[in-house]
Amino acid sequence: MTDITHHTPDALLAAYAAGTLxxxxxxxxxxxxxxxxKCRAAFEAHQAIGGIVLEGFDAVEISxxxxxxxxSLLDAPDQESDVYARxxxxxxxxxxxLKGKPPRWRRLGGGVKQNILSADESxxxxxxxxxPGQAVPDHTHGGLELTLVLQGSFSDETGRFDVGDLEVADExxxxxxxxxxxxxxxxxxxxxxxxxxxxxLPRVLQPLFRI
Amino acid sequence: MTLISAQLSxxxxxxxxxxxxxxxxxxxxxxxxxxxxxxxFIMRSGTGSGQAEEIVQDVMLTVWRKADQFDPQxxxxxxxxxxxxxxxxxxxxxxxxxxxxxxxxxxAQDSGRTDTDxxxxxxxxxxxxxxxxxxxxxxxxxxxxxxxxxxGELTHQEIKAQTGxxxxxxxxxIRLGLERLRHDLKDVR
Numbered sequence: 001m002t003d004i005t006h007h008t009p010d011a012l013l014a015a016y017a018a019g020t021l022x023x024x025x026x027x028x029x030x031x032x033x034x035x036x037x038k039c040r041a042a043f044e045a046h047q048a049i050g051g052i053v054l055e056g057f058d059a060v061e062i063s064x065x066x067x068x069x070x071x072s073l074l075d076a077p078d079q080e081s082d083v084y085a086r087x088x089x090x091x092x093x094x095x096x097x098l099k100g101k102p103p104r105w106r107r108l109g110g111g112v113k114q115n116i117l118s119a120d121e122s123x124x125x126x127x128x129x130x131x132p133g134q135a136v137p138d139h140t141h142g143g144l145e146l147t148l149v150l151q152g153s154f155s156d157e158t159g160r161f162d163v164g165d166l167e168v169a170d171e172x173x174x175x176x177x178x179x180x181x182x183x184x185x186x187x188x189x190x191x192x193x194x195x196x197x198x199x200x201l202p203r204v205l206q207p208l209f210r211i
Numbered sequence: 212m213t214l215i216s217a218q219l220s221x222x223x224x225x226x227x228x229x230x231x232x233x234x235x236x237x238x239x240x241x242x243x244x245x246x247x248x249x250x251x252f253i254m255r256s257g258t259g260s261g262q263a264e265e266i267v268q269d270v271m272l273t274v275w276r277k278a279d280q281f282d283p284q285x286x287x288x289x290x291x292x293x294x295x296x297x298x299x300x301x302x303x304x305x306x307x308x309x310x311x312x313x314x315x316x317x318x319a320q321d322s323g324r325t326d327t328d329x330x331x332x333x334x335x336x337x338x339x340x341x342x343x344x345x346x347x348x349x350x351x352x353x354x355x356x357x358x359x360x361x362x363g364e365l366t367h368q369e370i371k372a373q374t375g376x377x378x379x380x381x382x383x384x385i386r387l388g389l390e391r392l393r394h395d396l397k398d399v400r
Binding site for chain 2: 033
């Protein structure tokens with residue numbers, strides 16, 4: 001936990017605090033903050049600025065019964081939603097996305113497995129399981145990609161990424177991350193590029209189109 | 212307690228009274244302070260008056276219900292309320308559950324509650340004052356950028372392109388927070 005060397009960049013932390021980060025990236029940043037004290041402290045600093053901005057707002061007139069309503073509801077029972085704690089290598093926000101259940105891995109070939117946590121027009125976020133010596137799949141990204149190591153490690157042209165490290169890649173980075181020898185590498189990876197099934201679908205569809 | 216309260220800002224003292232004594236008068240005072248600001252804050256991003264008031268109601272009820280999560284050694288009241296408002300805005304307007312970081316174990320266990328460190332609380336307030344001053348000294352267009360960024364009107368790419376943040380002050384705020392977090396974790400282990 002103290003050895004994290006690759007952190008969340010400031011602009012991403014600020015956007016996360018301000019709530020503008022698309023959901024897939026917000027999940028990775030929340031997971032990284034869960035593992036990284038330095039980024040937690042930085043996140044708190046961004047919240048402090050948010051608080052100052054809120055304090056600086058001019059008061060807007062509110063309906064007279066809003067206060068009465070709120071005060072009358074103080075004793076009303078609260079609807080608690082389920083909160084899932086960190087389990088094994090999976091931080092709380094990841095367990096939340098898994099709804100408390102273990103990952104359901106699907107094979108991508110070469111021993112690589114994935115579990116897509118969410119995918120829509122804002123991007124996708126998934127768990128990846130990569131055996132030692134195998135390449136991290138789908139690194140032909142066009143936009144932003146965040147990869148957080150949860151178990152094991154991987155290395156690429158830019159360095160080595162251990163548990164808790166976050167790699168930020170954009171279109172300018174042409175890299176080939178390979179899982180290091182040791183424990184299989186488990187990552188949480190988010191991208192804003194449309195989800196591609198280049199390892200499964202083309203193989204299924206190609207014969208059809210050729211006929 | 213009285214000695215500490217005398218030095219604390221009224222908002223912090225009121226929030227502690229809500230947290231520790233379920234003080235309804237203190238909550239009413241917090242409502243009077245925050246509700247009109249929250250409404251302006253929420254309406255700024257295009258939400259209508261009626262829906263803004265619904266969100267204000269949810270935020271203020273969360274302030275009451277989750278008061279045990281308020282830690283003045285970690286955040287100022289306004290920063291805590293800001294985060295609750297952001298969470299609620301995302302849940303309501305984007306219909307998403309916002310992913311949130313884990314609470315630190317030491318927070319959840321309430322272990323240090325009895326020996327609340329007044330020095331640390333005052334340090335957090337001091338830092339916030341300095342931050343506020345640093346922001347107020349910025350040029351108007353830089354100040355406006357900060358307002359836009361933390362209102363949620365800028366993407367992270369747009370924030371990245373801005374250089375107007377008072378970085379020196381943030382850095383000292385981060386250092387203070389990091390020291391406290393390390394101290395907390397030492398207690399847990």
